[in-house]
Amino acid sequence: MWDWNMFFGSLPGIFKGMWVTLGVTLACYLFAMVFGFVWVFLKRVPFKPFQWLVSFVLEFIRSTPPLVQLFFLFFGLPMVPYVGVSLSPITVAVLGLGVHFSTYISEIYRSGIESVDKGQWEASIALNMSVKDRWTKVILPQAIPPTIPMLGNYLIIMFKEVPLTSTVGVAGMLFMADRFGAKHWAYLEPYTLVAIFFLLLSYPSAVLIKKLENKLNRRFDKKNPTGANNVKKGVVVDG
Numbered sequence: 001m002w003d004w005n006m007f008f009g010s011l012p013g014i015f016k017g018m019w020v021t022l023g024v025t026l027a028c029y030l031f032a033m034v035f036g037f038v039w040v041f042l043k044r045v046p047f048k049p050f051q052w053l054v055s056f057v058l059e060f061i062r063s064t065p066p067l068v069q070l071f072f073l074f075f076g077l078p079m080v081p082y083v084g085v086s087l088s089p090i091t092v093a094v095l096g097l098g099v100h101f102s103t104y105i106s107e108i109y110r111s112g113i114e115s116v117d118k119g120q121w122e123a124s125i126a127l128n129m130s131v132k133d134r135w136t137k138v139i140l141p142q143a144i145p146p147t148i149p150m151l152g153n154y155l156i157i158m159f160k161e162v163p164l165t166s167t168v169g170v171a172g173m174l175f176m177a178d179r180f181g182a183k184h185w186a187y188l189e190p191y192t193l194v195a196i197f198f199l200l201l202s203y204p205s206a207v208l209i210k211k212l213e214n215k216l217n218r219r220f221d222k223k224n225p226t227g228a229n230n231v232k233k234g235v236v237v238d239g
Helices: 004-043 048-061 066-079 089-114 116-128 132-142 143-169 173-182 188-221
Strands: none
Touching: 004 048, 004 089, 004 143, 004 173, 004 188, 048 089, 066 089, 066 143, 089 132, 089 143, 116 132, 132 143, 143 173, 143 188, 173 188
């Protein structure tokens, strides 16, 4: 039987867990975005055996369930000989989900970089730009904007995957719902409340990202000419 007392009784704890869930999501996402660039540049190292190794590691991480990776970091890593490192639940969450999703985000970056016109690369080289300036002033400013909608979608996906971290002790919404249910032997009400919170937080974000995607699609569908003339004094300018 539905019990409104249990529903409202679980609200304070789940509301507190909401902030933990949001904080862990943001930390994991920022880590994944930064580490995604690491994978991109590692795959561009001009040494074939190293590229094969990086590709194998990427496929291994993608093919392994994130829950297994969390369990390995939390329960298995302390038992590895000569390592024996124990990590806090928050650290495990950020490393586990951050590294896992960074492998997917790296592919988004790669597609964005490969979409940059060949003339832009040639022009930056012709202008004798340094590698740093070539990437920061020419390539990335053109490669990243079209990928923003895809990056936004992965933020929502990650938000929905963060409840997995409750299995290693992260006190997010699902963890608080489990604890309340175990204490009062009432699971229907707290789990329903968790579902409502996820709906209220994720659905508006999905709508905003969809609108942003449509706006960017309209912008980039109007293809401006690219090439050496679009690079002026080492800075990308519109066609």
